[in-house]
Amino acid sequence: DQQVKQNSPSLSVQEGRISILNCDYTNSMFDYFLWYKKYPAEGPTFLISISSIKDKNEDGRFTVFLNKSAKHLSLHIVPSQPGDSAVYFCAACSRLTFGEGTQLTVNP
């Protein structure tokens, strides 16, 4: 029962362009959503979050959008940089439940 789904296992973009990572969830009880970034051989690091009472949260180059009716959220990275290349996990609370992750590769 995968309650949080990231349907794109990988994404490749050019440096300077926008990266859009998508996430869908099924549990309407989730009230808080987070994005984590993970480099190889390291633990996930928190990137940005959004409460279910909002539909957008912005932090520098990172913006998360939440569409509650569609049970969908997305992470936008603008402009993308090579250092952004990592696996990105979408997660939802109440209990932190992760998606499968999307490997982002930003090509210089």
Next chain:
Amino acid sequence: NAGVMQNPRHLVRRRGQEARLRCSPMKGHSHVYWYRQLPEEGLKFMVYLQKENIIDESGMPKERFSAEFPKEGPSILRIQQVVRGDSAAYFCASSPARVHGYTFGSGTRLTVV
């Protein structure tokens, strides 16, 4: 202010041995969570503990796996009689309260040979 500390970083065990993974939460954090990442898969919740209590172990395999978070000392994830399928990265996270503010450790990579 050290982050979440996990040790060892790498652990090799032969089939049938026991594996003990340790997690020291961030200072002031009383909630600990264990996650497992199998090769080519995402992070799967295993267990959520507070000091001396298991709150939610719905993600723990029914046999061979146990976890504790004693009043003093780190949280321990214990795997008895390890099998090859236990090979994975095990991550611990801690938070100051029931919701949000999760900080992850760097993980323990268990290899069963």
